[in-house]
Amino acid sequence: MIQYHSAINKIMGTISSTEFMCARCAKLFKTCCQDREIYITPADTTRITDFCNRHDFTEWCAPSDQDYSDQSDDPVWDRHVFRIDRKRRILRRTSSGDCTFLGLSGCILPVTVRPLVCRLHPFMYTAAGIGVDPAPDCPKCLVPDGMTVFDALHMSTEQALLWHRMLYEEILSENDYDNRTDF
Ligand code: SF4
Numbered sequence: 001m002i003q004y005h006s007a008i009n010k011i012m013g014t015i016s017s018t019e020f021m022c023a024r025c026a027k028l029f030k031t032c033c034q035d036r037e038i039y040i041t042p043a044d045t046t047r048i049t050d051f052c053n054r055h056d057f058t059e060w061c062a063p064s065d066q067d068y069s070d071q072s073d074d075p076v077w078d079r080h081v082f083r084i085d086r087k088r089r090i091l092r093r094t095s096s097g098d099c100t101f102l103g104l105s106g107c108i109l110p111v112t113v114r115p116l117v118c119r120l121h122p123f124m125y126t127a128a129g130i131g132v133d134p135a136p137d138c139p140k141c142l143v144p145d146g147m148t149v150f151d152a153l154h155m156s157t158e159q160a161l162l163w164h165r166m167l168y169e170e171i172l173s174e175n176d177y178d179n180r181t182d183f
């Protein structure tokens with residue numbers, strides 16, 4: 001573990017502290033665009049298709065781990081995002097786990113086209129609202145003194161609240177699973 005921290009510190013010494021946090025994160029770690037299962041709403045799918053004329057970026061998958069599967073704190077998510085077979089629509093990934101929209105300098109989709117789940121990361125939320133603490137996967141060692149993770153990522157709570165409302169409106173547009181016929 002000590003060796004790991006000293007390796008990180010050594011690499012951090014070569015990275016400009018003025019560089020955007022996600023760019024520094026990508027030089028040190030697997031990022032949130034490389035090892036996540038990203039649920040996308042029907043409207044996300046339409047926005048992305050309209051932007052890049054692609055139709056090959058979604059798949060229906062059961063969660064690979066318990067964190068995605070256990071939505072007991074968010075019955076709206078549990079009821080509307082999952083089909084009766086417990087699969088949900090997510091972004092396809094390459095064999096290495098990278099999102100297919102990940103380019104050399106980060107996401108190739110403009111912010112207004114990105115899936116709402118991506119736009120909201122690292123806010124944590126349920127249908128009831130958003131929390132004050134960030135998801136633990138953003139490396140706090142990259143946050144400048146006196147700033148929060150959200151400051152460092154240039155994210156405002158006001159914007160997050162708008163995207164959160166949009167996300168749950170779009171989740172509610174999924175057919176209720178009792179009526180689902182698309183599988
Ligand atoms: S949002 Fe967080 S985990 Fe994702 S690339 Fe940026 S710093 Fe890393």
Ligand code: SF4
Binds near residue numbers: 107108109
């Ligand atoms: S759509 Fe963009 S932000 Fe979302 S996981 Fe893919 S590369 Fe990352």
